[in-house]
Ligand code: BES
């Protein structure tokens with residue numbers, strides 16, 4: 059799909075369809091929507107008066123122009139209430155508009171840049187958000203369907219801007235938006251891929267191909283190497299599986315090798331989580347192919363970072379393995395020793411994410427000396443209960459990093475929320491047999507999970523993103539705007555924007 063910025067007037071644009079917008083409560087549209095309404099001899103105003111066009115966020119109404127305009131169709135997307143308008147709503151509206159015209163069968167369409175005009179947003183930021191919304195909104199995963207004859211796709215989307223100088227700056231913004239949107243789509247592709255394809259080796263091969271294409275450093279810590287490094291927690295989880303495990307490492311040297319090691323991003327990649335010997339109930343167990351979503355986001359973010367080239371060093375680390383029961387599998391009661399020497403009593407083999415993260419985080423903080431370090435993991439079902447699907451829980455030892463992640467979330471739409479980490483909660487993971495145990499019981503399960511992970515980062519500024527709810531890897535999660543209903547790529551854009559923000563400091 060082509061995505062270009064052109065100078066022009068939407069009411070004069072010729073093609074299969076154009077997208078304009080409408081705020082809730084507006085009875086006489088102004089700007090581009092007003093111009094289109096005029097050409098349509100007041101049809102939009104009439105539809106508003108009749109209550110068919112309301113401007114509600116999430117709406118996308120298509121009307122046919124019957125040759126009153128050079129374009130065949132007009133799609134009016136709702137922007138919601140003006141006082142609630144945000145950059146992310148512009149992103150959502152952009153997705154809603156292009157999806158509606160695509161589904162109506164259009165191929166070549168043009169859209170105004172939502173939020174830049176009447177919305178009052180900075181033109182460049184709006185253009186980037188629109189591009190992100192369009193690229194992400196049009197994502198589909200059809201590779202395993204034999205019959206795709208009914209699948210609709212757009213060939214060309216034109217972002218129209220009337221001012222030539224403005225259009226020039228928007229071109230850079232659209233390029234950034236496209237890179238970021240495509241990276242998110244990459245994370246979605248990986249998460250949606252079934253467990254029999256997306257093995258640790260597959261993820262390593264994808265990372266390797268990205269490294270080659272975008273000139274990143276790449277290496278893998280395999281089972282033998284992990285043994286030499288004393289990664290007993292990671293290996294404990296991996297020992298029940300016949301698939302070779304891998305800790306995938308991608309390094310971007312945007313500040314040069316003489317500068318600080320820089321940002322570390324670490325993502326849990328359990329390519330299938332059966333629970334192991336503490337086996338999960340079979341209902342909806344298939345969703346656990348998405349238990350590598352944190353790792354997918356890390357790999358995808360590294361791709362975008364390599365393209366955007368911020369002046370900062372960034373290392374992505376992805377511990378990847380299956381969690382399966384077998385005659386070789388680790389068991390409840392087993393005691394594992396992590397790479398920093400700490401011993402862990404296994405209470406549940408289903409609390410495996412924190413175990414693989416433990417060794418990956420020791421490697422990130424002690425071996426590679428990365429700082430800050432941010433990990434993302436589909437860690438706990440309790441997170442879904444606490445915050446549902448609309449916000450990621452942030453657990454951190456650093457206030458500044460927490461605030462930055464919150465800010466990034468408001469702008470990207472990958473919304474974050476700081477969770478408490480009072481030391482009292484830590485007592486729940488004290489063990490009678492070892493230095494700590496891998497579960498703290500049902501109360502505050504996400505917080506005790508975060509405390510477990512925190513025990514492996516030392517004093518390094520660190521944040522943990524529990525994306526179990528926000529990544530949408532569950533039956534029944536919904537499509538909203540540019541967010542697809544299953545495995546939506548969170549927190550790829552958070553990682554990318556974090557690298558960009560830290561590079562500016
Ligand atoms: N991958 C799961 C968490 C999960 C659950 C993610 C639902 C997405 C949706 C994780 O490995 C897990 O099994 N966590 C356990 C931890 C418990 C045994 C302490 C959980 O949440 O039940």
Ligand code: MN
Pocket residue numbers: 331333407408409410411
């Ligand atoms: Mn589990």
Ligand code: ZN
Pocket residue numbers: 328331349408410411436437
């Ligand atoms: Zn898991």
